[in-house]
Amino acid sequence: MVFRAAISCSKAYDESNSKALKHATDMDTNRQPLQFKASQVTRQRVALSGPGSSPTVTTLVWIDEFEQLERIYHDADNHSPKFRTPDLVSACVSLVFATDDAADQIFHHVHTSLLLRDMDTPRHTAAMWRPQYELLLALQRSSRNRHPNPQFNLDHFTTACVHLALMNENAKHQILAHARQNTARRAGAIA
Numbered sequence: 001m002v003f004r005a006a007i008s009c010s011k012a013y014d015e016s017n018s019k020a021l022k023h024a025t026d027m028d029t030n031r032q033p034l035q036f037k038a039s040q041v042t043r044q045r046v047a048l049s050g051p052g053s054s055p056t057v058t059t060l061v062w063i064d065e066f067e068q069l070e071r072i073y074h075d076a077d078n079h080s081p082k083f084r085t086p087d088l089v090s091a092c093v094s095l096v097f098a099t100d101d102a103a104d105q106i107f108h109h110v111h112t113s114l115l116l117r118d119m120d121t122p123r124h125t126a127a128m129w130r131p132q133y134e135l136l137l138a139l140q141r142s143s144r145n146r147h148p149n150p151q152f153n154l155d156h157f158t159t160a161c162v163h164l165a166l167m168n169e170n171a172k173h174q175i176l177a178h179a180r181q182n183t184a185r186r187a188g189a190i191a
Helices: 002-026 034-049 063-072 085-097 102-114 132-143 154-167 171-187
Strands: 055-060 123-129
Touching: 002 063, 034 123, 055 063, 055 132, 055 154, 063 085, 063 102, 063 123, 063 154, 063 171, 085 102, 085 123, 085 132, 085 154, 085 171, 102 132, 102 154, 123 132, 132 154, 154 171
Parallel strands: none
Antiparallel strands: 055 123
């Protein structure tokens, strides 16, 4: 009886994850044609199966911040090369972490601004490059995110970085500059 209940729970969990994954691919940030959707689901499951197996990590960005990033994506200044969502999200993280007090800024934002927003705010799937994910993972694992403090998730930290980066003077140019630097670092051109 317990075994059947466990199987039933497992099936329900798999179905809910499948629906969430389908929803995530429906909101694909690369705007690819529908015939590629099935292969994307397979790639995402494979990419999430092993640590370090994918150069990018899927996260969520709250819709207001995502729409502002989308404006930068479509901006005429985003050309040669045209940076995609993983580059832009990662650039926001890099821009915030370029300051000495990045952790303080991020925790202040999630505790004061993000916490007061509607927790049912829609989120949009987005990817980020693994080096920037590692920075946010360190925040997520830090003592400031443990009991007795509130526990924030990756989407909270990602959204905070996007928001803080967009608040900078000349934000669009700074984000695009960090996207270029991150790309050059991944290629090994700069340390």
